[in-house]
Amino acid sequence: MSQLPYKPKQGEIPTDPGVYRFRDAEGRVLYVGKAKNLRARLSNYFAPLRTLHERTRRMVTTASSVEWTVVGSDVEALQLEYMWIQEYSPQFNVRYKDDKSYPFMAITLADEAPRVIVTRNRKIKGAKYFGPYPKIWAVHDTIDLMIKVFPIRTCSDSSYKKAMATGRPCFPGQIGRCGGPCSMRVTIDEHRAIVNDFVAFMSGSDQRFAKELTARMREASAAMDYEAAGSYRDKLQAIDAVLSRSALVLPDETEADLFGIAEDELAAAVQHFVVRGGRVRGVQAVTIEKEIDISGADLVDQIIQRTYGDAAASDIPKQVLVPSLPDDIDELTQWLRAKRGKNVTIQVAQRGHKAELMKTAELNARQALMLYKTRRTSDYVARTQALTDLQSALALEEAPLRIECFDVSHLSGTNVVASMVVFEDGLPRKDQYRSFSIPETTDDTDSIYQVLTRRLAHLDGRDEPEASPPDPTVDVEGVSIPPAPRPRFAYRPQLLVVDGGAPQVAAAARALEDSGHTEIALCGIAKRLEEVWLPGEDYPVILPRASESLYLLQRLRDEAHRFAITHQRKRRKRDITTVLSDVPGLGASRIRALLRHFGSVSALRGATVEQITELPGIGPKLAASVQQHLADQ
Numbered sequence: 001m002s003q004l005p006y007k008p009k010q011g012e013i014p015t016d017p018g019v020y021r022f023r024d025a026e027g028r029v030l031y032v033g034k035a036k037n038l039r040a041r042l043s044n045y046f047a048p049l050r051t052l053h054e055r056t057r058r059m060v061t062t063a064s065s066v067e068w069t070v071v072g073s074d075v076e077a078l079q080l081e082y083m084w085i086q087e088y089s090p091q092f093n094v095r096y097k098d099d100k101s102y103p104f105m106a107i108t109l110a111d112e113a114p115r116v117i118v119t120r121n122r123k124i125k126g127a128k129y130f131g132p133y134p135k136i137w138a139v140h141d142t143i144d145l146m147i148k149v150f151p152i153r154t155c156s157d158s159s160y161k162k163a164m165a166t167g168r169p170c171f172p173g174q175i176g177r178c179g180g181p182c183s184m185r186v187t188i189d190e191h192r193a194i195v196n197d198f199v200a201f202m203s204g205s206d207q208r209f210a211k212e213l214t215a216r217m218r219e220a221s222a223a224m225d226y227e228a229a230g231s232y233r234d235k236l237q238a239i240d241a242v243l244s245r246s247a248l249v250l251p252d253e254t255e256a257d258l259f260g261i262a263e264d265e266l267a268a269a270v271q272h273f274v275v276r277g278g279r280v281r282g283v284q285a286v287t288i289e290k291e292i293d294i295s296g297a298d299l300v301d302q303i304i305q306r307t308y309g310d311a312a313a314s315d316i317p318k319q320v321l322v323p324s325l326p327d328d329i330d331e332l333t334q335w336l337r338a339k340r341g342k343n344v345t346i347q348v349a350q351r352g353h354k355a356e357l358m359k360t361a362e363l364n365a366r367q368a369l370m371l372y373k374t375r376r377t378s379d380y381v382a383r384t385q386a387l388t389d390l391q392s393a394l395a396l397e398e399a400p401l402r403i404e405c406f407d408v409s410h411l412s413g414t415n416v417v418a419s420m421v422v423f424e425d426g427l428p429r430k431d432q433y434r435s436f437s438i439p440e441t442t443d444d445t446d447s448i449y450q451v452l453t454r455r456l457a458h459l460d461g462r463d464e465p466e467a468s469p470p471d472p473t474v475d476v477e478g479v480s481i482p483p484a485p486r487p488r489f490a491y492r493p494q495l496l497v498v499d500g501g502a503p504q505v506a507a508a509a510r511a512l513e514d515s516g517h518t519e520i521a522l523c524g525i526a527k528r529l530e531e532v533w534l535p536g537e538d539y540p541v542i543l544p545r546a547s548e549s550l551y552l553l554q555r556l557r558d559e560a561h562r563f564a565i566t567h568q569r570k571r572r573k574r575d576i577t578t579v580l581s582d583v584p585g586l587g588a589s590r591i592r593a594l595l596r597h598f599g600s601v602s603a604l605r606g607a608t609v610e611q612i613t614e615l616p617g618i619g620p621k622l623a624a625s626v627q628q629h630l631a632d633q
Contacts, residue, residue: 017074018071109126259320259361269288322347402423404496498522583626594615
């Protein structure tokens with residue numbers, strides 16, 4: 001199909017800003033998008049199908065109609081897009097999954113005597129929220145410390161009403177756990193003042209209270225009122241304990257939301273850091289499943305809309321920090337300013353404390369994405385579904401209970417190595433991982449052919465040298481592999497996977513044919529579009545973007561890549577250590593310094609004496625010896 005039958009006629013689409021919807025034959029909304037110029041944006045979807053990204057092609061061929069709504073401004077388009085995404089939950093828009101329901105600290109300001117509670121309900125009328133907190137015990141610990149400084153009500157509403165009606169303190173008040181009017185120690189007005197101080201402290205005014213308590217403690221000590229001074233000291237320690245929970249500290253005036261993002265072709269993990277008063281007051285994690293091609297900037301656009309679409313004005317900060325700026329940055333900024341009623345900026349953190357905090361958020365996002373993918377692969381139901389789906393998609397006679405995946409790694413054409421990782425029943429068998437050294441090769445396809453030929457020889461028991469087991473010190477995802485004897489490759493895989501597209505699959509197919517093992521199924525997974533290639537096919541197999549089968553193949557490919565890189569780096573370290581250990585006066589610590597600085601023997605060999613002497617502890621004479629020794633090799 002070269003042209004879509006529902007493509008609008010030339011000139012029908014207006015050039016105004018607006019929002020468009022693709023629908024299927026049943027009338028269901030498949031995708032919602034916005035545009036500054038509807039004609040220019042929609043024309044991209046109706047380009048020749050072969051030029052479209054695979055996910056976009058799947059969306060437009062699934063749809064049977066497109067419609068649009070013209071609005072008065074770009075900001076209105078943004079608002080309408082958000083409302084329609086919330087209303088229709090379109091299949092091809094990105095999908096958000098909160099990693100968990102996070103606990104918050106809430107102060108019920110609408111009550112006669114506000115109390116502090118731990119809750120996951122964000123809809124308590126008149127409540128002021130702080131957080132979210134990563135663990136519920138973290139909220140309770142914070143409250144325990146805070147009520148030592150600001151003794152406000154903690155008892156239930158029923159306990160409060162009973163105490164106020166009878167004139168007898170509530171039970172938490174009797175044991176010193178409640179400081180509300182029901183404890184019979186303060187009036188309603190006095191309690192409200194303490195609540196206001198509590199809220200001010202949690203909102204970032206912590207330095208003011210610390211200074212005031214310090215001054216009072218000194219005054220009490222000077223007046224020899226040591227009991228009062230001890231009380232102020234205890235409160236200061238409680239404040240310090242609360243503040244120490246925020247190890248990441250920025251300038252006191254910093255009020256920002258920071259978004260760290262890690263993504264691959266199928267999913268993204270977002271770490272939302274809430275910074276108030278210069279401290280990280282809460283962290284929230286979200287996982288996003290991509291159903292259509294979307295750039296990093298477009299993803300930021302969607303995240304901002306989702307985060308602040310239903311947010312109260314008080315929840316929108318002065319500054320929003322993101323890894324990249326979306327195209328409609330001006331419209332998003334106007335939208336946030338209108339919701340907040342004050343100035344808001346959207347920026348990329350490029351230097352200083354904020355840039356360091358962004359690195360921390362992105363590190364957490366990468367770990368969250370890895371954990372998300374690992375959990376999907378490790379789940380028994382998901383694994384079973386993945387193997388069944390692979391059997392169907394690749395037309396296999398049986399489910400691939402043993403899968404072997406191969407990847408090649410090199411450093412600018414040198415130190416070429418390959419890895420083999422093994423999954424059985426959808427789980428990694430790390431004891432059967434292998435690494436291969438490839439002394440001579442012409443390119444990646446030749447390397448794939450060599451490695452598979454060597455591996456397949458073991459199925460027939462031929463006298464081929466076995467691939468090297470991983471070094472005992474190699475750590476694969478934090479799991480050390482013990483130096484134990486390994487069995488020969490007698491187990492026959494049901495499926496071989498190579499990292500790459502049609503050329504790599506063709507090379508692997510030649511290895512299978514030349515080895516007489518064409519009964520073993522083969523496929524390749526290409527990273528750019530995550531398509532799956534089969535031998536002799538002109539077009540790839542497209543697995544559903546959020547399917548368990550594609551996640552399993554991704555996991556295999558990523559594991560093989562990590563393992564190949566680990567072995568390749570290990571070889572580089574061994575190479576440089578072996579060569580340099582013969583240089584007189586060059587000990588282990590200096591060799592490690594050279595390794596960290598230059599990375600390989602070839603890079604060190606090309607360095608001048610002056611460049612080598614830049615390293616601490618290496619003088620001109622020793623540098624000349626290193627250079628001469630390498631030149632003689």
